[in-house]
Amino acid sequence: MSLQPLSELPQKPLKINRALLSVSDKSGLIPLARTLHEQNVELISTGGTAQKIREAGIPVKDVSEITGFEECLDGRVKTLHPRIHGGLLARTSHQPDIDEIQELGIEPIELVVVNLYPFKETIDKPGSTPAIATENIDIGGPTMIRAAAKNFTHVCVLTSPEQYEAFGSELKDKKDISFNLRRDLARRAFNHTAEYDAHIANYFNTLTGEETPSQLNISLPKSQDLRYGENPHQKAAVYGHQNEFIDCFHGKQLSYNNFLDVDAALNLIADFQDSDPTCAIFKHTVPCGIATDDTLATAWRKAFATDTMSPFGGIVTVNRELDIDIAKAIDEIFTEIIIAPSYSPEAKELLTQKKNRRLIRIKKQVNVSGNRQFKSIFGGALSQEADITAIDFDEFKTVTKRKPTQQEKKDLLFAWKVVKHVKSNAIVYARDGQTIGIGTGQTSRVESSEIAIAKAKQEGLKLEGTAIASDAFFPFADGVEAAAEAGATSVIQPGGSIRDEEVIEAANKHNMTMVFTGKRHFRH
Structure with a gap:
């Protein structure tokens, strides 16, 4: 024809x-x-x-x-x-x-x-x-x-x-x-x-229960055109149903990079929705400080103390109604985006005074069971289930002679929640519901640990008695040795290295307690 x-x-x-x-x-x-x-x-x-x-x-x-x-x-x-x-x-x-x-x-x-x-x-x-x-x-x-x-x-x-x-x-x-x-x-x-x-x-x-369908069918309506992509010379748009999840009720239209930052922040705070008041600070999709405490204002101060340089122009998210106390604290530095389930009238009045600040209300949590993730690659796309895992300390295995104390259990669980959202190789030092040092995105796990330690020392935070979380197993004992020298007393990691015994022996030598989770949290 x-x-x-x-x-x-x-x-x-x-x-x-x-x-x-x-x-x-x-x-x-x-x-x-x-x-x-x-x-x-x-x-x-x-x-x-x-x-x-x-x-x-x-x-x-x-x-x-x-x-x-x-x-x-x-x-x-x-x-x-x-x-x-x-x-x-x-x-x-x-x-x-x-x-x-x-x-x-x-x-x-x-x-x-x-x-x-x-x-x-x-x-x-x-x-x-x-x-x-x-x-x-x-x-x-x-x-x-x-x-x-x-x-x-x-x-x-x-x-x-x-x-x-x-x-x-x-x-x-x-x-x-x-x-x-x-x-x-x-x-x-x-x-x-x-x-x-x-x-x-x-x-x-x-x-029919097809876990990885033989045909990928994605059909999403265009939500809006964006001014540009990651850089000004790249054309861009956002597709899907973002308005079901968030309401950006104040400030300029979200940019391409803003959407990536908001996505990272929403995924982390969803893991803390049932926790005590929690505040997380992000920069370029990477958490630079997270803390939980009795009030959001205290959680903010603890999160900010992790890294006082990076939050400028960053993103702040919380898991409770954002009240006037934390609003005043956040208002002391330039924060590009604030994300919360709701805002008190006083907080909203204060925060809306700056026109270039974006305020977002969370309408629906993002990490629901069954979510799939997609990433474009050459010639097609990758698809996987979202990294959604329930955290139950009773399912973890203590592999060292010394068992963790109740406080160490809390610190290990907190650090394990956080490290899931840090890019690989990921190392998190934490204590008392606060990140003390975060090392992210390095080609060596030891280098990530060194960066986390250096940042903690730069901010004047003590590493003694901290818990250290690693998103993947320690391939050598040197990572645990470095953590012990820095002052960490407990370690949480997936385990599974051919040198696990050497790593455990190093922990025992320093009277550390070590927990294997059996699950890895890579984020590339």
């Missing part, structure tokens, strides 16, 4: 003579139907859509009048007929098509108005079953949409009530529909059916 180049396609305005309307979402239907009727367009419709149009006093024909065949199978079959699809697919600028449909008694349909059964909304409802979900898979709707969109040079297609106003205005002003608008609506139509099919495919992947 030969295909015409786009430049050779008929690009004339399209006069609308007949329209087929069949919608699940009936908002805006009647004003659109009335506009079409006023423009002398013959209306064809189905089921509940036809009934609603008639109730408004607008003339409409049932599809069955056109097809000569009644709807059947509880409405499953109504528009799947040559008199409908011949009218949609006929190229009315192509004489052989015109001759053929005239011979078959088929009349062209220039407009299709269709939106689909609410499949995604159905499966998101509590109590939804596979039987209910399957009944909400639309067949005739996507078929009509795709037919009309394919034939956009001769047919116009509307798939959302949001499109009705612009379409109606052009029809009333010009008495026809331009080629450019039809092509844009076809683009939206194909994106609409692609998203619809992606939801269905992903639902069945889940239903």
Whole structure:
């Protein structure tokens, strides 16, 4: 079959003579139907859509009048007929098509108005079953949409009530529909059916228990264009449903880098949602100070003490309502983004005084069970389950002669929660619900430890009695030796090195207690 180049396609305005309307979402239907009727367009419709149009006093024909065949199978079959699809697919600028449909008694349909059964909304409802979900898979709707969109040079297609106003205005002003608008609506139509099919495919992947689906189906609407990407010369946009999770209610639009920072902060604070008041400070997606205490203001001071240089222009997140005390403390330095579940009126009044500061409210936690992560690579993407693991000290194994004290257990658990969010190689020193030193992103685990120690000393923080957490096993005993020399008395790490015995022996030599978790927390 030969295909015409786009430049050779008929690009004339399209006069609308007949329209087929069949919608699940009936908002805006009647004003659109009335506009079409006023423009002398013959209306064809189905089921509940036809009934609603008639109730408004607008003339409409049932599809069955056109097809000569009644709807059947509880409405499953109504528009799947040559008199409908011949009218949609006929190229009315192509004489052989015109001759053929005239011979078959088929009349062209220039407009299709269709939106689909609410499949995604159905499966998101509590109590939804596979039987209910399957009944909400639309067949005739996507078929009509795709037919009309394919034939956009001769047919116009509307798939959302949001499109009705612009379409109606052009029809009333010009008495026809331009080629450019039809092509844009076809683009939206194909994106609409692609998203619809992606939801269905992903639902069945889940239903059949396919842990790593044979086909990756990602269909996300564009949330907004961004000013630029990581750097000003890179164009960028954000896709998805970020507004379900956060509300940036004050300050400038979030940038590409801001979204990355916010994502990192949300993932960490979600792990502390059931903890005592917690404050975390981030810079370039890396935590530079985290602390828990009886109040957020105290937690802020302890988190800030970990690294007093990096927080300038950074991100602060908390797990409680942000009150005036911590607001005053944060306000002492320039903080680009503040993230909290809520804000007291006094805190909001103070923090909104600076226009260039972004304030974000957490609407929904991000680390829900079943989340998958994706990362683009050459030729495709990587996918994995999110690193969501319950932390239960009773499931860990103490491998040294000395068992941890109750205080050491608290420090080890805190450090283990934090190290999960530090980039590999990751080392965290912690004590009394406070990070004392953080080493991140080095090619050597010993170097990460040295950086953590150096930062602690630079800030005047004592390392004696600290717990040290490592995101992966210590490959040699030197890392534990260095921690002991710095003053650490307890270690938490995954274990699993071929030199574990040497590492344990080093810990025993320094009377340290060491716990193996059996799980690694790499973050590349």
